[in-house]
Amino acid sequence: xxxxxxxxxxxxxxxxxxxxxxxxxxxxxxxxxxxxxxxxxxxxxxxxxxxxxxxxxxxxxxxxxxxxxxxxxxxxxxxxxxxxxxxxxxxxxxxxxxxxxxxxxxxxxxxxxxxxxxxxxxxxxxxxxxxxxxxxxxxxxxxxxxxxxxxxxxxxxxxxxxxxxxxxxxxxxxxxxxxxxxxxxxxxxxxxxxxxxxxxxxxxxxxxxxxxxxxxxxxxxxxxxxxxxxxxxxxxxxxxxxxxxxxxxxxxxxxxxxxxxxxxxxxxxxxxxxxxxxxxxxxxxxxxxxxxxxxxxxxxxxxxxxxxxxxxxxxxxxxxxxxxxxxxxxxxxxxxxxxxxxxxxxxxxxxxxxxxxxxxxxxxxxxxxxxxxxxxxxxxxxxxxxxxxxxxxxx
Ligand SMILES: *Cc1c(COP(=O)(O)O)cnc(C)c1O
Numbered sequence: 485x486x487x488x489x490x491x492x493x494x495x496x497x498x499x500x501x502x503x504x505x506x507x508x509x510x511x512x513x514x515x516x517x518x519x520x521x522x523x524x525x526x527x528x529x530x531x532x533x534x535x536x537x538x539x540x541x542x543x544x545x546x547x548x549x550x551x552x553x554x555x556x557x558x559x560x561x562x563x564x565x566x567x568x569x570x571x572x573x574x575x576x577x578x579x580x581x582x583x584x585x586x587x588x589x590x591x592x593x594x595x596x597x598x599x600x601x602x603x604x605x606x607x608x609x610x611x612x613x614x615x616x617x618x619x620x621x622x623x624x625x626x627x628x629x630x631x632x633x634x635x636x637x638x639x640x641x642x643x644x645x646x647x648x649x650x651x652x653x654x655x656x657x658x659x660x661x662x663x664x665x666x667x668x669x670x671x672x673x674x675x676x677x678x679x680x681x682x683x684x685x686x687x688x689x690x691x692x693x694x695x696x697x698x699x700x701x702x703x704x705x706x707x708x709x710x711x712x713x714x715x716x717x718x719x720x721x722x723x724x725x726x727x728x729x730x731x732x733x734x735x736x737x738x739x740x741x742x743x744x745x746x747x748x749x750x751x752x753x754x755x756x757x758x759x760x761x762x763x764x765x766x767x768x769x770x771x772x773x774x775x776x777x778x779x780x781x782x783x784x785x786x787x788x789x790x791x792x793x794x795x796x797x798x799x800x801x802x803x804x805x806x807x808x809x810x811x812x813x814x815x816x817x818x819x820x821x822x823x824x825x826x827x828x829x830x831x832x833x834x835x836x837x838x839x840x841x842x843x844x845x846x847x848x849x850x851x852x853x854x855x856x857x858x859x860x861x862x863x864x865x866x867x868x869x870x871x872x873x874x875x876x877x878x879x
Contacts, residue, residue: 532730549762557585612846663809796872
């Protein structure tokens with residue numbers, strides 16, 4: 485009896501059953517099988533600064549971080565994170581009680597949701613969303629309430645009335661992401677002011693994923709939510725060395741917030757990884773102290789890549805949305821006579837030798853995301869040129 489009912493029950497629990505395998509696994513396998521250029525997953529195809537790589541080698545050789553580092557992160561990195569937040573944004577955090585190092589932003593998101601949510605709590609998140617959000621809300625027993633960013637005037641915007649209407653008495657927190665993956669939207673001062681006022685008025689916590697804080701273009705400006713009135717005490721801010729220094733494999737991320745909120749996040753984090761990335765933590769401490777010239781050059785380099793790919797996609801016939809931040813371009817495939825992003829992306833490798841991601845995977849309202857397709861431009865110039873050439877020839 486027990487054994488037959490156990491075998492009748494699927495191995496994967498109900499909380500995770502809806503999520504299946506991430507699209508990136510399927511698309512990256514397709515890229516390999518077809519020899520395609522992979523503009524699907526967002527990782528740079530060149531490493532970050534040489535001196536930061538060398539700092540990691542030095543830490544490893546000197547035996548710093550080869551054994552379990554302290555639970556909250558090595559003091560050098562916590563101090564560097566606090567100094568970075570102060571230097572760039574005028575936000576002061578106590579490295580001992582208000583900074584927590586995590587296994588990338590991914591663990592920071594998971595630990596924040598697991599540490600802050602009670603089962604049944606509602607989380608209002610901007611849709612389309614980064615693919616781990618929905619799964620982490622589900623693992624924490626929360627309910628996600630998407631607020632859809634809508635295309636208009638060349639970019640995706642937040643409808644503030646929709647955001648207000650999404651908040652109920654069961655809402656525990658707002659999960660915000662700016663600069664926003666996959667749309668490339670950077671929330672404006674007006675939008676962030678309205679989010680902050682809503683959070684204060686309804687006494688909500690805010691978890692804000694700012695991993696692309698250094699990748700904003702043209703006249704866009706990254707404004708951390710924690711800098712708005714009444715926000716520092718209710719905001720958990722998340723950053724990552726993967727995106728800011730092009731070392732996505734190192735998995736070094738961090739959280740800054742109040743002692744009480746950091747402690748809640750740490751309570752969950754200690755039972756996930758406990759600690760991670762020992763020697764890399766020392767290297768990232770040095771990276772965060774790099775001069776402004778590094779960040780300016782990084783941004784200029786990515787801006788040139790954005791412009792190159794945006795022009796190529798437009799020439800190939802896509803409608804191209806303006807990317808104000810991140811390293812992604814969202815396109816609309818309808819001018820190509822297509823409407824189903826899934827079908828389009830599944831066929832594209834055979835058809836053009838290029839891999840992209842259907843934005844629909846980032847939506848609960850799949851139909852709202854159906855015609856949109858995301859391309860990553862954090863790749864070498866020759867790779868982007870070749871991709872543009874292939875798309876133009878094939879579409
Ligand atoms: C890449 C990414 C993450 C994950 O960052 P890691 O530091 O690699 O874990 C989180 N949020 C967004 C929006 C991302 O694009």
